Amino acid sequence: MPHEAAVMGQDGPTMRRLPVPMPWIPLLAVPAIAFAVLQVAPTLDVRARLHSPEGHFYIVSAVALVSVLLALVASVAALRSRNPRVVWLALAFLGMSGVFAVHGLSTPGFIVDDRFTAASGFSSRLSLVLAASFLAASSVDWPGPLSNTLVRGRATVLGGAVAMLAAYGLLVLVAPESVPPRVVTHWAFKDGTLLLVVVLGSVAAVRYLTGYLRSGLPMYGAVTLGCVFLVQAQLAQHFGAMWQGTFWLYHVQLIMGAIALLWGMMREHARGASFSGSIERLGTTDAVAQIREGYNDSIRTLAAALEARDGYTLGHGERVAALSVMIGEQMRLSPVRLRALAQGALLHDVGKIGIPDSVLHKPGALDEHEFAVIKEHPARGASMLDPSRGSDIERAVIRHHHERFDGTGYPDGLAGEAIALEARIAAVADVYDAVRSARSYRDAWTADEAKDLISRGAGTHFDPRCAVAFACVVDRWEAEYAADGVVYQERRAVA
Secondary structure, X not given: XXXXXXXXXXXXXXXXXXXXXXXXXXXXXXXXXHHHHHHHOHHHHHHOOOOOHHHHHHHHHHHHHHHHHHHHHHHHHHHHOOOHHHHHHHHHHHHHHHHHHHHHHOXXXXXXXXXXXXXXXXXXXXXXXXXXXXXXXXXXXXXXXHHHHHHHOHHHHHHHHHHHHHHHHHHHHHOHHHOOHHHHHOHHHHHHHHHHHHHHHHHHHHHHHHHHHHHOOHHHHHHHHHHHHHHHHHHHHHHOOOOOHHHHHHHHHHHHHHHHHHHHHHHHHHOOOOHHHHHHHHHOOOHHHHHHHOOOHHHHHHHHHHHHHOHHHOOHXXXXXXXXXXXXXXXXXXXXXHHHHHHHHHOOOHHHHHOOHHHHOOOOOOOHHHHHHHOOHHHHHHHHOOOOOOOHHHHHHHHHOOOOOOOOOOOOOOOHHHOOHHHHHHHHHHHHHHHHOOEOXXXXXXXXXXXXXXXXXXXXXXXXXXXXXXXXXHHHHHHHHOOOOOOOOOOOOOO
16 A cells, blocks of 8 residues: 555565674674683783883873763763763763873873882772772662762762862872872782672673663663773783783773774764763663664654554554563563564554555444454564564564464464464553553543453463563553553544
């Protein structure tokens, strides 16, 4: 149909795929392998020794400069946003840039007398600890009172951090002897900083990787890479000796981490996000919100076209996607499967775009032929996806969300485990939101009535496991997404 073709384009709508990680895998693996080789063959580490204060200063300056740029962008984002995670991110980049710059400026034999090596070593470890700590803090949700206080005082917090960094730099450069060598060489300091960076950096890496797998947004992936390089650098620093090969390796790893973060920001900018906007997007921890951030223009356009085509779908796809994700989380689906589930659920009724108005908007009961036409929409919708881009999960959700657990559904009459789990989840979410939403011919069901419908349908219409998971999350969905108070309005143009 002409309208359908105009919305789909030549190849049909496409789902956002995760950016190909292959270019970054060698960049993560090569330094790790080099570190292992230098540890196994310490003579190679000694042979790679290069005493170059000037070279060290310039390498550190490059890392610090990139970190300063990131800190400026993150600080602007933090001042604009009321999200505490963005403030933690700004503090991470500020701490890294400020203290690591001091590390470079205090290079023995460059500005500071080469007798004072402790100041540079102390600053290096401190910069990594601050970066790992604040990155980990930015990856989790904090109690409301703490978050609210941080947001309200964000300008003071950021200003105070800058002042403290400036004071620290002045102290180290004017009085480098103020950092006792015995502190830097003490096992408690060395092992303690190692443990902090490895643990906190790993926590941040896992959390941001989860966000990346849910959203597909490059900046989540970039921060994940940055965290991994940070941990690698700490290991190389801890087990290396000054000026030897491992010493230089950890600086290279930090440069690569900085490049990864710049790459993520540029990728986001190329997709239309502002630089500060790319940082603000990192402030989301909720799975539903992260997945929604990752919807591409094709998906958003198609969802909007569907709503414009059929007033009954107003917000329905978004609500079904949200409830599906909550149920999927309860059932421990992986981030990648949650992402595919959400995208399929958002567009589960997309096939209705091709249904004639005379059938789709008939005010009375449908006859047998008209109902048969309506029943074509799941298969029609699945066929609309670009085969080279949409995943099997997305197609299954769209095609099979009207299948029933007992095999009496449509279009294929599948039963039980033959229906994809994601489609079984979407079936529960679809029915629940449908009865909880008002229609031109009826009021919305109450929450208790709708919950009872799902409970009674377990084992016949719905997968019992999905019904149990639904019961665990429905109250949260009701608080955030219920549309029983939304009055149906005709969305089509009326002649």
